[in-house]
Amino acid sequence: MAVLFLSILEVESRWAEIESAVDQTPEIDPWCSAPDWFLSVRQGFGCEIKSKPLAVRFTTGRGPGFALLARYQSLDGQSVDEAPTLAGLEPMWGFASPLIGADIDSVAAQLAALLAEDDDWGALVLPGMPIPVDNSSFTARVARGLSVLGPVRAGEGMVRQVADLGSGLDAWLAARSRRFRQRLRQAEQRAATEGLTFSDLGADDKLLPRLLAIEQTSWKGQEDSGISSPEMAAVYGTMIERLRSRGRLRVHVARLAGADVGYILGGVRNGRYRGLQISYHTEVADLSVGHLLQWHQIKQLNNTAEAAVYDLGMDLEYKRRWADRAEASLTLVVQRG
DSSP, X not given: OOEEEEOHHXXXXXXXXXXXXXXXXXXXXXXXXXXXXXXHHHHHTTTTOOEEEEXXXXXXXXXXXXXXXXXXXXXXXXXXSSSOEEEESOOSSXXXXXXXXXXXXXXXXXXXXXXXXXXXXXXXXXXXXXXXXXXXXXXXHHHHHHGGGSOEEEEOOXXXXXXXXXXXXXXXXXXXXXXXXXXXXXXXXXXXXXXXEEEEOTTOTTHHHHHHHHHHTSHHHHHTOSSOSHHHHHHHHHHXXXXXXXXXXXXXXXXXXXXXXXXXXXXXXXTEEEEEEEEEOGGGGGGTHHHXXXXXXXXXXXXXXXXXXXXXXXXXXXXXXXXXXXXXXEEEEEEOO
C-alpha cells in the first residue's frame, strides 16, 4: 500500500491533482469536494475547528486517490468523550466528499487497512456521500470497503438544487412555469424603468467590503445569517481570493441611483457554476433584485458558454423554481468495531 500523508499546506499545493481526482470520482458534488470550497471553509473557521488533519494520498491502478480527513475532539458543538471522531476537512455543512478518486474501491480498501492499524479514532463520519441507487453505486462501494472496520450506518445529508443550462437559455426558460416567465419579464421592465443596472466586480480589489456593505442592509445582515459574521467574512474573503487567482470568480452587483443595492457571488470550475451568496437591500425588495441578479447571472453563463450546470446550493423553496433537479447526499458513519 503506497500511502503519502499530507499537511494542509501540501493539500493546497496539490490542488490541481486533487481537482483531477475529484473530476474522476462519480456521483459526488464536484464543486464542494474540491479545494476552492473545503480549504476556504476550513481556513475561515480555523479558530473554531479544533482538529488534527489526516489527509492521505493513495496510489491506485487508476491514478491517485485521497482521503481528506481530520481528527476532531468535538463535532457539531458536541464534545467527544473518548477517542476522536474522524471526519472531512470541512465539517461545517457536509457538501464535500472526503474520499475521492477514480478507483474508489481501492481508496476505501486502503483507508480501511490504514485505520485498522490506527487506535486513535472512535467513529468515521463521511458526509457528501451520494444517495445509492444500487449495489454498484459510489456510496455502496465505500460502505462495503469500510465495513471491515465496524458497523456502517447512513445518516442525514444535504440536498442541492441544480439547473441545467447546457441546452441554452430558451430551453431553460421553456422548462419554467408560465407565471414564472411572466413575472420575470415584468421585473425586467420595472427595473429598466427605475434605472437598475448590473456591473461585473470580479477585478475590484475592494470587493469584500462592498459586499459586506450591501449585506448590512439586507435581511441576511439583520439576522446575521449571510457573510457578515467574522467567520463567514473570513470564509468568503479567502474563497474570493482563491477563485480570483484561478480566474474562476464570478460576481456582479446591482446598482440603483449610483449606489450598490445587491450582489450575486459564485465561481466556475470545469463547466459548473456554483452559486455562493446572493443578497440585496431590503429597501429595493419590490424591484425583485434577487431574482434579477439570478437571471443576470444565468444570461451571463449562457452568453459565455462556460457552464452547462448552475448549482444553486442548499435546498431552499425559492431555488426550486430556478432548478431542474435535486442532487442529494447522505452521511456514512462507521463505528469502530
